Amino acid sequence: MSQFQLSRAAALPFIGPVAVGVILLVLWQVLCTINEVPIYLFPKPTDIWSSFTTNLSGLTRASSVTLQVTLQAFLVAVVTGTAIAFLFNQSRIIEACLFPYAIILQVTPIVAISPLIIILIKDTGTALTVCAALVALFPIISNTTLGLRSVDPGLVNLFRANKASRMQTLLRLRIPSALPYFFAGLRISSGLALIGAVVAEFVAGTGGMGSGLAYEILQAGFQLNIPLMFAALGLITVIGIALFLAMSGLSNLAIGSWHESHAEGRR
Amino acid sequence: MQTMPQTVAATTIVGKEIPVKRVPVIEVKAAEKTFPNGFRALEPVDLTLKPGEFLTLIGPSGCGKSTLLGMMTNLLPASKGKLSWWGGGFEQTGTPGKTLSIVFQDATLMPWATIETNARLPLDLAGVPRPQAQERVQAALAKVGLAGFGGQLPRQLSGGMRMRVSIARALATEPDLLLMDEPFGALDEFTRNKLDADLLELWRERDLSIVFVTHSIYEAVFLSTRVVVMAARPGRISSIIDIDVPGPRDEEFRGSPRFAALCAELSRALHLASEESGNVSGGTKP
Ligand SMILES: Nc1ncnc2c1ncn2[C@@H]1O[C@H](COP(=O)(O)OP(=O)(O)OP(=O)(O)O)[C@@H](O)[C@H]1O
Ligand SMILES: [Mg+2]
Numbered sequence: 001m002s003q004f005q006l007s008r009a010a011a012l013p014f015i016g017p018v019a020v021g022v023i024l025l026v027l028w029q030v031l032c033t034i035n036e037v038p039i040y041l042f043p044k045p046t047d048i049w050s051s052f053t054t055n056l057s058g059l060t061r062a063s064s065v066t067l068q069v070t071l072q073a074f075l076v077a078v079v080t081g082t083a084i085a086f087l088f089n090q091s092r093i094i095e096a097c098l099f100p101y102a103i104i105l106q107v108t109p110i111v112a113i114s115p116l117i118i119i120l121i122k123d124t125g126t127a128l129t130v131c132a133a134l135v136a137l138f139p140i141i142s143n144t145t146l147g148l149r150s151v152d153p154g155l156v157n158l159f160r161a162n163k164a165s166r167m168q169t170l171l172r173l174r175i176p177s178a179l180p181y182f183f184a185g186l187r188i189s190s191g192l193a194l195i196g197a198v199v200a201e202f203v204a205g206t207g208g209m210g211s212g213l214a215y216e217i218l219q220a221g222f223q224l225n226i227p228l229m230f231a232a233l234g235l236i237t238v239i240g241i242a243l244f245l246a247m248s249g250l251s252n253l254a255i256g257s258w259h260e261s262h263a264e265g266r267r
Numbered sequence: 268m269q270t271m272p273q274t275v276a277a278t279t280i281v282g283k284e285i286p287v288k289r290v291p292v293i294e295v296k297a298a299e300k301t302f303p304n305g306f307r308a309l310e311p312v313d314l315t316l317k318p319g320e321f322l323t324l325i326g327p328s329g330c331g332k333s334t335l336l337g338m339m340t341n342l343l344p345a346s347k348g349k350l351s352w353w354g355g356g357f358e359q360t361g362t363p364g365k366t367l368s369i370v371f372q373d374a375t376l377m378p379w380a381t382i383e384t385n386a387r388l389p390l391d392l393a394g395v396p397r398p399q400a401q402e403r404v405q406a407a408l409a410k411v412g413l414a415g416f417g418g419q420l421p422r423q424l425s426g427g428m429r430m431r432v433s434i435a436r437a438l439a440t441e442p443d444l445l446l447m448d449e450p451f452g453a454l455d456e457f458t459r460n461k462l463d464a465d466l467l468e469l470w471r472e473r474d475l476s477i478v479f480v481t482h483s484i485y486e487a488v489f490l491s492t493r494v495v496v497m498a499a500r501p502g503r504i505s506s507i508i509d510i511d512v513p514g515p516r517d518e519e520f521r522g523s524p525r526f527a528a529l530c531a532e533l534s535r536a537l538h539l540a541s542e543e544s545g546n547v548s549g550g551t552k553p
Contacts (some may be wrong), residue, residue: 154375157342161369162389163361172388176379255379 043227048234051227059216063235066197066212069125070239073132074193078186080133081140088141089148089174099145106138110196114203128200128212135196139188147181148174183251190243198236290354292316292444292476293339298348300334300502308334310503311348314495316444316476323491324480325533327541331502332480336448339478340369352444361393367444368437372452374429376421382408383417386436393440400439407439408432411465427458434462438469445477452482459483463490467516484537488529489516496533498540505540508533 025045031037032044039047052059084102088095114131121127151173159169201214213232220228293316300309309331316322324332337343338350341357350357353365360367368389376385383404384391390400408414411431421429430450437445451459463486470477481487487494491510498505510529512520520526 152375154371154373155377157371158369158375158388159392161340161342162392164392168392172391173377176377179379 040224040226043230047227048230051225052231052234055228055231059213059231059235062211062213062216062232063239066194066201066214066236067239069128069132069197069201069212070190070194070243072129073197074136074190074243076129076133077136077140077189077193081137081185081189082144082182084141085144085148088145089170095145102138102141105134110135110199111203114200118200118204124204128197128204131200131203132193132196135199136189136193139185139192140182143181143185143188144178147178147185150181151177179255180251183247183255186251187244187247190247191240194236194240194243289318291351292318292320292353293478294351294354295335295338296349296351298335298338298345298350300331300338300343301346307501310501312504314504316478318476319474320493321470321477321479321491323487323494324478324497325482325484325487325494325537326497326502326505327499327537327544328482329502330497330499330540330544332497333448334502335497336446336478336480340367340446364443366440366442367446368440368442370433370437370445370447370450372449374421374426374433376429376432378421380420381417382413382419382421382424382432385421385432386417386439388436389440403439403441404435407435410438410469411435427454427462430454431462434466441473443475445475445479447477448480449482450479451486459486464517466490484530484533485521488526488533489521494533496536496540499544505543506536508536 029045032042037044043051084098088099110131113134114127117131117134118124118127121130155173155177156169159173164172197212198214201212202218213236216232217229220226220232293314295312295314297311297313298309299307299311301307312335314335324335326332334343338345341350341360352360352367359365376382377388380388383401386408387400387404390403395403405414405417408417411434413428413431413435416424416428421432424432430453434450451462454462466477467490469475479487479490481490488510494508494510495504496506496508497503508529512525512529514520
């Protein structure tokens with residue numbers, strides 16, 4: 001009995017959203033059918049599904065292209081961002097001098113600079129990765145920098161009193177303290193990498209080289225194939241959710257047992 | 268006498284050994300503190316901690332107890348004056364016979380590390396081999412009544428248990444000097460009394476000197492061999508009271524007339540100190 005309640009509580013975060021989704025889909029289907037909305041204006045979920053199954057091979061190929069760009073960009077952003085955060089942590093002066101440029105990077109719209117990057121970098125795949133990585137970089141830098149700084153001052157004193165070296169303090173204190181911030185950064189950044197990849201593809205796609213999901217959406221738009229457009233859009237969403245869940249899972253695995261933001265039984 | 272322990276300063280005259288005079292554990296020489304914002308937290312203080320002493324600092328809030336203790340832990344530099352540890356600078360602490368441990372007001376544990384890892388931290392930082400460190404940590408945890416809790420995480424323990432972990436961490440290094448800032452201040456009276464008794468037991472077992480900050484008159488009288496009463500605004504030493512009790516400090520002592528008399532004496536001294544203390548606005552208005 002109690003075990004059943006426990007599993008129900010654990011399942012709520014999944015069952016709830018899924019139930020809402022199903023209700024919305026049914027509502028969508030019913031409203032479109034009743035009002036006889038034309039398929040080229042607003043397709044029904046069943047239309048989208050049949051478009052998805054007929055175009056399965058093309059969509060799968062496009063998904064894998066977008067996913068590949070996204071993951072590469074995400075990886076580049078994580079490695080570079082973490083390295084920059086560690087550099088900032090080494091000295092306040094470095095941080096003070098360079099952080100404004102990280103902000104400039106963040107506030108410059110990727111749509112505005114991606115044409116430039118695509119012209120500068122011959123290989124389209126690399127250009128797309130660079131664009132997406134630029135978008136995904138900032139949350140990693142800012143969160144990890146903040147995390148490396150957000151150390152319990154009492155523990156800093158304890159380490160100092162025990163004559164800990166800089167390296168010992170970094171490995172045993174700063175990095176563990178920074179992990180929750182780092183993982184929060186990962187969650188945001190993974191989504192941004194996807195957005196960056198799609199936006200860059202839109203810009204590059206008109207050049208005829210692209211073959212990712214954004215290119216599919218563009219093509220479907222030209223052909224007024226609205227169900228295909230929705231199907232590609234749905235796939236982007238699915239990739240985004242999968243990335244977010246993967247990052248949450250990773251975060252739970254690494255710090256789930258100790259950090260307050262994860263602990264169920266807070267004191 | 269080549270194998271003389273380092274803490275002992277021996278004077279040898281040919282053929283005859285004069286009884287050894289041990290160097291003070293800490294000497295505070297006219298140390299004062301003015302914070303960068305200009306706040307004068309501590310007037311020049313002179314204080315000597317003799318080996319084996321249990322010294323307690325007591326006084327109204329803001330009188331500079333933590334400031335003085337901070338200087339003794341070398342975490343807070345003195346603005347003027349000097350401190351020495353075992354007759355030398357701070358850099359030579361941590362060597363055998365000259366190790367010190369600090370216990371803060373809150374447990375200050377790493378939330379991601381197990382109790383065992385937390386208690387082992389000073390040994391790990393000092394590079395003590397793992398098996399040996401592990402053995403010492405187990406012994407220290409057992410001493411504070413936490414044997415078998417080594418694998419737990421800090422948030423799985425109660426506040427009193429966490430505090431005991433931080434004491435075990437301090438003890439695992441087998442220190443010669445313990446510096447404690449209101450270590451049991453946040454605990455209930457029952458737990459505090461228990462931990463006080465345990466602390467006394469540890470102090471008696473070993474050649475250990477302790478500096479202990481507290482707000483409690485009873486705790487000060489129960490624990491210490493000497494009580495330093497401080498006054499505030501500006502922070503300074505108001506008086507020093509010797510707690511000269513030959514017998515054991517136990518529950519019987521807590522109920523004895525001698526205990527009551529000492530508490531009354533300390534209470535008067537504290538009252539005097541708070542009257543000496545300037546008021547917050549910094550002077551009387553006309
Ligand atoms: N970093 C600082 N900068 C400026 N003033 C400070 C600083 N730290 C402490 N003070 C001041 O110095 C005075 C002494 O502080 P301290 O913490 O030593 O008091 P305390 O005796 O430990 O008090 P309590 O019993 O409340 O812990 C206080 O008035 C406090 O406001
Ligand atoms: Mg204090």
